[in-house]
Amino acid sequence: MKENGALKITNLTKEYGAVRAVDNISFHVNAGEVVGLLGPNGAGKTTTINMVLGILEPTGGSIRVLDLELAGHRSEVSREVNFAAVYAHMPANLTVMQNLRVFGMLYEVKALKERIESLLREFDLEEFAGTKAGLLSSGELSRLNLAKAVINRPRLLLLDEPTASLDPNISSLIRERIKEYAKRTEAGILWTSHNMSEIEAVCDRVLFLSHGRILLEGDPRSLAADYGKKDLEDLFIAVAREPLRLME
Amino acid sequence: MSLTRVSAIFMRQIFLFRGNPVRLVSIFLWLVIDVIQWGFISKYLGSFGQATFNFVTVILGAIILWEFMARVQQGIMMAFLEDIWTQNFINFFASPLKIREYLCGLVMTSVTTSLAAFLIMVAIAGAAFGYDVLKIGLFLLPSMVILLIFGIGMGIFVSGVVFRLGPSAEWLGWPIPLVLSLFAGVYYPISALPGPLRAFAKLVPPSYVFQSLRTVLASGSFPLHLAPDLLVGALLSMLYLVGASYFFSAIYRRNLKSGSIARFNAEAL
Numbered sequence: 001m002k003e004n005g006a007l008k009i010t011n012l013t014k015e016y017g018a019v020r021a022v023d024n025i026s027f028h029v030n031a032g033e034v035v036g037l038l039g040p041n042g043a044g045k046t047t048t049i050n051m052v053l054g055i056l057e058p059t060g061g062s063i064r065v066l067d068l069e070l071a072g073h074r075s076e077v078s079r080e081v082n083f084a085a086v087y088a089h090m091p092a093n094l095t096v097m098q099n100l101r102v103f104g105m106l107y108e109v110k111a112l113k114e115r116i117e118s119l120l121r122e123f124d125l126e127e128f129a130g131t132k133a134g135l136l137s138s139g140e141l142s143r144l145n146l147a148k149a150v151i152n153r154p155r156l157l158l159l160d161e162p163t164a165s166l167d168p169n170i171s172s173l174i175r176e177r178i179k180e181y182a183k184r185t186e187a188g189i190l191w192t193s194h195n196m197s198e199i200e201a202v203c204d205r206v207l208f209l210s211h212g213r214i215l216l217e218g219d220p221r222s223l224a225a226d227y228g229k230k231d232l233e234d235l236f237i238a239v240a241r242e243p244l245r246l247m248e
Numbered sequence: 249m250s251l252t253r254v255s256a257i258f259m260r261q262i263f264l265f266r267g268n269p270v271r272l273v274s275i276f277l278w279l280v281i282d283v284i285q286w287g288f289i290s291k292y293l294g295s296f297g298q299a300t301f302n303f304v305t306v307i308l309g310a311i312i313l314w315e316f317m318a319r320v321q322q323g324i325m326m327a328f329l330e331d332i333w334t335q336n337f338i339n340f341f342a343s344p345l346k347i348r349e350y351l352c353g354l355v356m357t358s359v360t361t362s363l364a365a366f367l368i369m370v371a372i373a374g375a376a377f378g379y380d381v382l383k384i385g386l387f388l389l390p391s392m393v394i395l396l397i398f399g400i401g402m403g404i405f406v407s408g409v410v411f412r413l414g415p416s417a418e419w420l421g422w423p424i425p426l427v428l429s430l431f432a433g434v435y436y437p438i439s440a441l442p443g444p445l446r447a448f449a450k451l452v453p454p455s456y457v458f459q460s461l462r463t464v465l466a467s468g469s470f471p472l473h474l475a476p477d478l479l480v481g482a483l484l485s486m487l488y489l490v491g492a493s494y495f496f497s498a499i500y501r502r503n504l505k506s507g508s509i510a511r512f513n514a515e516a517l
Binding site: 016046047050053054055056057074075076078079081082083085087088089090091092093094095098101102103105106107108132148 | 259338340341342509510
């Protein structure tokens with residue numbers, strides 16, 4: 001893991017009228033590091049990810065990706081970033097191959113044909129190359145989303161609940177693929193999940209968000225004990241139910 | 249501006265047509281029916297014998313040009329709606345795709361399908377009713393350019409309205425060609441309109457095309473005195489296109505602030 005930043009967020013804020021969805025948060029993701037962004041529903045995780053993706057404008061603060069300020073350099077930054085999220089649909093009426101071709105062109109991937117062939121192999125999608133995305137099972141679709149997410153060899157990968165609603169076998173396969181990708185490419189990864197054992201297995205560091213603020217930060221394997229909780233899930237529940245007590 | 253990214257948006261639409269040829273029906277079938285229907289109406293009107301001009305050339309010719317413009321507008325809107333229905337905005341706009349590249353991709357798709365539709369309409373009108381598009385000679389070129397630019401402008405504007413108000417606002421886009429045709433002089437000369445509506449027609453670029461079309465057909469040539477009128481039509485079309493592009497970009501920026509791009513779905517706005 002390198003200390004130079006894949007992502008550096010400083011005083012990031014997003015307001016919707018009187019509501020502060022993200023409240024002055026600062027954190028970083030190093031190259032090759034997998035950082036878990038945790039918190040109950042509505043904590044501000046997806047809002048933060050959307051701001052890093054450049055599809056939501058912050059009210060204040062700064063987002064730097066690979067030392068480039070996102071504001072004013074969205075297109076350049078987007079070449080080095082990609083993401084997968086359960087709520088971000090791939091065009092269901094295009095085949096797996098067509099989807100990868102369209103997104104490969106959007107990211108201006110060199111030697112696209114070879115890249116697609118390699119991704120189809122890597123994510124076990126070869127037999128579905130001619131199948132429309134809308135006809136894939138959840139597991140197959142998640143693999144397609146991930147293949148799209150790494151098509152441009154991103155140096156910052158954002159994964160918003162990438163294994164939600166998947167069976168343990170597929171989840172494990174996807175975790176392995178992502179860990180292997182981070183190790184091989186030194187990409188920084190920001191990962192949100194509600195599966196705490198997954199977070200312990202994958203993440204180097206976690207951040208707990210509550211009401212738009214970063215409440216806790218640390219090693220997922222020791223953080224629970226630091227706060228007198230038996231495991232990460234117990235800590236998660238405490239963050240969701242009694243965030244103020246944790247801060248005391 | 250990246251041509252590869254523009255082509256990606258174009259390819260996405262071409263893949264849709266390849267994957268489901270029934271989609272071609274929506275582009276061509278209604279136009280063919282329109283041409284046949286207006287062909288028979290023109291023939292019937294021409295059968296009265298007192299006509300001083302060829303109804304097929306005047307009415308059917310105008311209909312074909314008008315349908316071309318309407319197809320351009322609706323083609324852009326349809327391609328845009330496709331991305332709404334399949335909820336692609338997050339994936340598209342989180343990529344390096346710029347908004348002007350996205351619009352260019354939609355325009356490229358629409359212009360391609362509209363030109364194909366125009367050629368099919370001309371071929372059917374020629375085979376079934378003896379319509380000869382070349383009778384209007386060089387006039388065809390500036391007319392199509394004006395209608396093309398105006399159609400693109402309207403398509404982008406309507407897409408912007410849907411982008412602002414949500415998918416349910418698509419119904420606003422469908423009748424636009426019909427409403428504008430009242431002021432464009434497609435079916436009758438602008439002089440048939442009452443005073444205030446005649447003044448409004450001057451703001452509708454196609455009115456310059458269809459007024460001039462009648463003069464060209466009556467005189468059998470392309471008189472030079474029509475050039476200023478066509479120039480006004482072209483400038484107005486350009487103005488609307490620039491305005492519509494700014495409008496769409498402003499809505500995009502607004503949606504970036506409000507978070508609508510990430511949450512864009514039916515009735516969400």
